[in-house]
Amino acid sequence: MSNVDTVSTDVLIIGGGPSGLATAIHLADTLKQKGQSQRILLIEKGSSIGSHIISGAVIKPDVFKELLPDVDISEIPFNAKVVKDTTVFLTKNGSITMPFHIPYMNNVGNYTASLGQICRYLAVKAQEKGVEIYSGFAVDEILYDKGKVIGAKTKDTGIDHHGTQLDNFQAGTRIEAKITIFAEGTRGSLAKMLIKKFNLAKDSNEQMYSLGCKELWSVPQGNIAPGEIYHTMGYPLDNDEFGGGFIYGLNDNKVAVGIVVGLDYKDPSFDTHDAMQVWKTTSLVSKILKGGKLVEYGAKTLPEGGYYAIPKLYVDNAMIVGDSAGFLTMPALKGIHLAIKSGMLAAQTAANALISNDTSEKSLAQYETLVKNSSIHKEMYPVRNFRQGFAKGLIAGGFNFGTQLITGGAGFSGRLRAHADHLTTSKLNELKKKPFKERFNGQLEFDKVLTFDKATDIYHSGVYHDEQQVVHLHIHDQEKFNAINIEQYGAMEQFFCSSEVYELHVNKDGKKELRIHAENCMHCKTCDIKTPGERITWVVPNGGNGPDFQNM
Numbered sequence: 338m339s340n341v342d343t344v345s346t347d348v349l350i351i352g353g354g355p356s357g358l359a360t361a362i363h364l365a366d367t368l369k370q371k372g373q374s375q376r377i378l379l380i381e382k383g384s385s386i387g388s389h390i391i392s393g394a395v396i397k398p399d400v401f402k403e404l405l406p407d408v409d410i411s412e413i414p415f416n417a418k419v420v421k422d423t424t425v426f427l428t429k430n431g432s433i434t435m436p437f438h439i440p441y442m443n444n445v446g447n448y449t450a451s452l453g454q455i456c457r458y459l460a461v462k463a464q465e466k467g468v469e470i471y472s473g474f475a476v477d478e479i480l481y482d483k484g485k486v487i488g489a490k491t492k493d494t495g496i497d498h499h500g501t502q503l504d505n506f507q508a509g510t511r512i513e514a515k516i517t518i519f520a521e522g523t524r525g526s527l528a529k530m531l532i533k534k535f536n537l538a539k540d541s542n543e544q545m546y547s548l549g550c551k552e553l554w555s556v557p558q559g560n561i562a563p564g565e566i567y568h569t570m571g572y573p574l575d576n577d578e579f580g581g582g583f584i585y586g587l588n589d590n591k592v593a594v595g596i597v598v599g600l601d602y603k604d605p606s607f608d609t610h611d612a613m614q615v616w617k618t619t620s621l622v623s624k625i626l627k628g629g630k631l632v633e634y635g636a637k638t639l640p641e642g643g644y645y646a647i648p649k650l651y652v653d654n655a656m657i658v659g660d661s662a663g664f665l666t667m668p669a670l671k672g673i674h675l676a677i678k679s680g681m682l683a684a685q686t687a688a689n690a691l692i693s694n695d696t697s698e699k700s701l702a703q704y705e706t707l708v709k710n711s712s713i714h715k716e717m718y719p720v721r722n723f724r725q726g727f728a729k730g731l732i733a734g735g736f737n738f739g740t741q742l743i744t745g746g747a748g749f750s751g752r753l754r755a756h757a758d759h760l761t762t763s764k765l766n767e768l769k770k771k772p773f774k775e776r777f778n779g780q781l782e783f784d785k786v787l788t789f790d791k792a793t794d795i796y797h798s799g800v801y802h803d804e805q806q807v808v809h810l811h812i813h814d815q816e817k818f819n820a821i822n823i824e825q826y827g828a829m830e831q832f833f834c835s836s837e838v839y840e841l842h843v844n845k846d847g848k849k850e851l852r853i854h855a856e857n858c859m860h861c862k863t864c865d866i867k868t869p870g871e872r873i874t875w876v877v878p879n880g881g882n883g884p885d886f887q888n889m
C-alpha cells in the first residue's frame with residue numbers, strides 16, 4: 338500500500354477547459370500586476386489538454402482581447418471568420434431558408450474554431466505565466482476541514498473492478514489549496530457534490546441540459562466555404578423535442594456538423610446519435626458531406642437552463658466557473674466566451690482574497706457581484722426564461738421567446754420553471770406518440786458512407802479506459818433499476834447513450850439486465866442527467882481515460 342502524498346498550493350483549478358484556463362491566466366496576470374507571486378495549479382483528467390474538449394464551435398472573440406490584452410487576435414488559433422450565416426427550417430423532404438436571423442443567432446464576424454486547439458494554445462500561455470498544469474489526473478474527491486473546502490484529491494489507481502488494490506496501487510494525491518476553483522464543465526461531478534452539500538441551488542431553477550453529438554468531416558473542395566455556417570431547425574425533431582443542427586465550414590476543406598437536443602424529451606427510445614444520422618440524410622446536409630470522409634466523432638451535454646438555473650457560485654475557499662455553473666446562452670448556442678469571462682471574474686476575486694488573506698465566503702461573494710455587473714448578466718438576463726418556455730413545445734416556446742424579446746426577458750408570466758430532465762420521460766405505456774424507431778422506420782440502417790452506427794463513430798473518438806478499475810458508472814438500487822428503468826422505461830439508457838455504453842441483455846433465465854461497457858464512455862454525462870430516478874451516477878474514471886479528441 339502506498340502512502341498518500343500531500344501537495345500545497347495557493348489556488349487549485351480543476352478542469353483545463355476555457356473556464357479553468359482563463360481563470361489560471363487572469364489570476365497569474367492579476368497577481369503579477371500587484372507584485373505578488375502565488376502557486377497556481379491546474380489539473381485536467383484528459384491525457385492532454387484538449388483531449389476531452391468538444392464544442393461546435395463558433396466563438397465570440399471579444400473576450401480574448403480582455404484575457405490576452407497583449408496578444409494580436411491573429412495569433413489565436415481560430416479557424417475561419419464567419420462570412421455567411423444561414424438559418425434553415427428543415428422538413429423531411431425539403432428546407433426553407435429563413436429570411437432573417439433569429440435574435441442572438443447572427444454570427445457574422447465571429448470565428449469558427451476547434452475548442453480543443455484553442456485550449457492547447459491557452460495552456461501554453463498559462464504555463465508561460467507560471468501556471469503548473471498536470472493533465473492525465475482525475476480529481477474525484479473534495480477535501481474538507483471543519484466543513485470547509487480545503488482542496489481536492491486525485492483518484493487512486495491500480496484497483497481492479499471489484500475494488501481490490503493491485504500491486505501497482507497508487508494512492509491519489511491530496512492537493513491542499515487556499516482556494517479551489519471548480520471548472521469541470523457541464524454537470525461537473527465534483528461541482529454536483531459541492532452544490533448538493535451546501536445546497537447552492539436552493540433558490541435556482543432545475544438545471545436543464547441538452548446533448549450535442551458532433552462529427553468532423555473532410556469534404557471535397559467546393560462543398561462548403563470556410564466561414565460558411567448553417568443552423569437548422571425542424572426535421573428530424575418533433576414539436577416536443579427542442580434542438581437543432583449546426584454546420585460550420587472550416588479551413589482545409591473540413592466541416593463540423595452536429596445536432597443538439599434538449600434532454601427534456603418524452604420518448605424513452607429517443608436517440609440523439611441516430612437522430613443526427615437521419616439529419617445528415619437531408620438534402621442540405623448530405624450535399625455538403627457528399628464525397629467526404631468522417632474524421633472524428635464526439636458528444637457532450639450542455640447546460641441550457643439559463644440565468645435562473647445558476648447556483649450560488651461560492652462557498653468558503655471555493656468558486657464554480659463556466660459550464661459547471663451553467664453559464665451558457667442557449668438562444669445563441671454559446672458558452673465559451675461566458676466560460677472565459679466567468680473564469681476571469683473568479684480570478685479577480687481570488688487575487689483580492691489571496692492578497693487580503695481572506696478566502697472566506699464573505700470575501701468570495703465579490704465573484705457573484707462581479708458576475709451581476711458583467712457582460713455575462715447583460716447577455717443571460719434578457720433571455721432568462723428562454724429554455725423553460727420551450728419545455729411546452731416549439732410553438733409555445735416560440736411564442737414565449739417572442740414575448741420575452743418584447744418584455745425584456747420576463748415574458749408574460751415572470752419566472753418560468755421546468756422539471757429536471759430525469760423527470761420528463763414518459764413510461765413506455767404512457768407515450769402518446771410513435772416511438773423513435775417507428776418514426777424513422779427504414780432510415781436507421783446506416784451505410785457507413787454518409788451515416789454511421791455508434792460503434793463506427795466511437796472508433797473515431799479514440800476512446801480508451803483502463804480495464805483495471807471500478808466501473809465508473811454506478812447504478813443505485815439495482816432492484817428498482819430493473820423494475821422501473823428496464824421494465825417501465827424500456828432501458829432507455831441504451832438509446833440516449835451517445836457511445837453504446839449500455840446494452841440490454843437477456844440472461845439465460847430470460848431475465849433482462851443492463852450491461853455496462855464503461856470502456857466506451859465519452860464523458861458526455863447524459864446518463865447522470867437523464868436516467869429515470871437519477872439511478873445512475875457518473876464518477877470520474879482513471880486519469881487519462883476517456884476520449885482522445887484531436888480537433889473537436
Ligand SMILES: Cc1cc2nc3c(=O)[nH]c(=O)nc-3n(C[C@H](O)[C@H](O)[C@H](O)COP(=O)(O)OP(=O)(O)OC[C@H]3O[C@@H](n4cnc5c(N)ncnc54)[C@H](O)[C@@H]3O)c2cc1C
Pocket residue numbers: 351352353354355356357380381382383387389390391392393394395396397452474475476477520521522523525526527549550551595597636637638639658659660661664665670671672673674676877
Ligand atoms: C456540441 C456542442 C456544441 C457547442 N457549440 C458551441 C459554440 O458554437 N460556441 C460556444 O461558445 N459554445 C458552444 N458550446 C458550449 C461550450 O463548448 C461550453 O460552454 C464550454 O466548453 C464550457 O467551458 P468549460 O471550461 O466550462 O468546460 P469544458 O470545456 O467542458 O472543460 C472542462 C474540462 O474539465 C475537465 N474535467 C472535468 N471534470 C474533471 C475532474 N473531475 N478532474 C479533472 N478534470 C476534469 C474536462 O476533462 C474538460 O477538459 C458547445 C457545446 C457542445 C457540447
